[in-house]
């Protein structure tokens with residue numbers, strides 16, 4: 041899933057997408073150019089500096105207003121009508137509207153009329169953008185296979201936010217600078233007038249391109265009958281769809297959370313910058329770093345996180361943006377603040393990319409336009425609200441100096457607001473993560489860490505049954521076999537289907553592996569890695585053929601050794617790395633974890649003495665004492681790290697004492713009344729009658745392996 045340059049080249053080889061991408065690039069360029077050219081044009085109509093400033097910001101505010109009115113129904117257009125025609129119509133409208141602004145000025149030469157028309161045109165242009173964007177966003181999935189959405193979005197976002205704005209600014213700068221050269225050509229040659237005509241012409245070309253050269257944008261529309269439901273019904277349908285889909289809701293919530301944080305950041309930005317004592321330019325430097333982070337997140341995020349679940353990545357990225365905001369809120373120095381800004385950008389960029397890609401995948405074609413419109417509109421509204429509320433608040437109350445001991449931080453309202461934004465964004469990130477998590481039970485940080493190293497953890501394959509899985513672990517001669525037999529016998533007596541099994545060797549293949557690993561010596565002995573893989577192969581077969589089926593039947597499975605043995609013997613004993621070995625086993629077992637692991641802790645020397653019983657022992661029992669010490673340490677560490685799942689018992693107790701403690705723990709978990717359990721210890725064959733019983737045969741029954749005719 042991690043995409044590379046090769047993925048981007050692949051999507052660009054798809055002709056309809058390549059054309060759409062070119063259209064998008066030019067449209068974004070045109071949008072930025074139109075926005076700043078109209079604002080600049082409005083400014084140029086006045087001489088008074090205050091009026092100039094007001095004209096500039098009023099033009100931008102006018103662009104945001106239509107979201108409130110047209111927003112709710114903008115997406116309906118994308119889902120209701122042919123998207124190709126919708127886009128072409130919007131481009132034509134933009135062509136006419138943008139060209140009309142300087143034309144009205146040139147014809148009337150009247151500032152009041154021009155300003156009035158400019159205001160109307162601004163609102164209509166934004167209306168066209170609001171309808172055009174969801175249609176384009178919803179069209180992308182019709183041109184590409186789903187696994188290419190991410191690369192396509194990377195390309196589109198990089199174009200919209202990385203390439204188009206600097207190009208637009210460069211063109212405006214060139215026009216401004218060139219003004220002197222063609223100043224005598226008359227009012228139509230003024231820089232902003234040229235910019236507006238240039239932009240208008242571009243939208244004219246785009247309308248023709250979309251209409252005649254990318255028929256694929258029409259997608260399903262060409263194949264289905266025209267819709268007969270009302271626009272209002274379409275809107276309600278979109279809203280109901282969003283509310284009923286948990287993942288879609290999580291996605292939208294997370295994205296809007298990120299936008300509210302961005303709004304607060306922009307709102308408090310200029311005031312906050314003054315608390316850094318870094319001069320006038322601090323705000324702009326912060327903005328540059330924010331965009332650098334944003335670009336890096338979009339460009340390198342997917343490569344960095346590799347195969348990490350995109351649903352998880354989305355929530356994590358939003359939390360990361362929250363961490364960046366918190367860093368900015370407490371930053372005592374400019375460099376910390378710049379770091380915070382990069383982190384915010386990284387998180388926001390990755391969340392944006394993951395969010396759009398997921399939304400394209402999660403929503404059906406006929407509803408997609410409304411989902412994208414909802415996001416676009418809500419984002420604008422939230423941005424505006426957050427900016428307008430936080431900007432005046434930021435300057436409220438004088439700042440105080442907070443002495444941190446090593447330095448002083450200026451505690452101001454802007455920092456408090458940043459902190460509020462950080463908490464809000466992080467909370468929404470966590471909420472989105474929880475509502476969309478596709479790998480429940482897989483530890484988040486371990487999953488992230490493994491993914492960064494190229495080996496994501498898989499979600500556990502669920503067990504469709506109510507069985508219970510108990511494992512005995514411990515060093516050589518700890519008494520595992522003795523205790524597993526006792527426990528299984530007791531469970532059978534209690535009426536449970538108890539399946540007594542072991543590793544290695546519970547299956548046919550397992551038995552052959554056992555011989556290979558334990559009995560081959562000298563040159564024919566497996567090397568450490570082969571040994572680890574052989575144990576994992578035995579385990580995979582064991583889980584698939586014995587453990588899972590039994591758990592699915594509702595049985596209690598009692599296994600003599602499981603994954604921890606590999607982590608301890610191969611991971612630590614052979615020094616292959618505990619995480620690596622655990623990952624291999626986790627993959628082999630589909631993430632099946634025991635409900636209870638009983639660790640019988642034994643001094644290696646004493647255990648080996650018991651296990652060898654005067655003989656030489658198998659290949660692993662012959663290892664140095666050091667090796668067995670490492671094995672013991674690792675067992676103890678594993679148990680300490682997950683105390684609820686483990687029962688650690690010193691193996692020095694008598695077999696009966698240990699058996700009673702084990703029964704108690706199992707009884708508690710199986711919800712058998714301990715009182716009842718205790719009263720039946722007099723069953724012949726358990727405890728006192730058979731102190732040295734350690735094989736099922738001692739109780740007159742057999743293990744899984746023996747039932748299958750194996751020793």
Ligand SMILES: Nc1ncnc2c1ncn2[C@@H]1O[C@H](COP(=O)(O)OP(=O)(O)OP(=O)(O)O)[C@@H](O)[C@H]1O
Pocket residue numbers: 514515516517518519520521522523650651653691692693694695698732734
């Ligand atoms: N609690 C105990 N105290 C003393 N001896 C015990 C105890 N439990 C088991 N034994 C004895 O120790 C020897 C090894 O026991 P067992 O085979 O149950 O250990 P194990 O952990 O399964 O060994 P291995 O790792 O070699 O499979 C046996 O002779 C058994 O009778």
Ligand SMILES: Cc1cn([C@H]2C[C@H](O)[C@@H](COP(=O)(O)O)O2)c(=O)[nH]c1=O
Pocket residue numbers: 516542543544558575601602603605606607609610660661
């Ligand atoms: C499952 C498993 C086992 N081992 C080692 C541990 C023991 O030395 C033998 C098994 O012998 P036992 O008498 O049946 O206990 O194999 C290992 O190294 N790694 C494993 O994953």
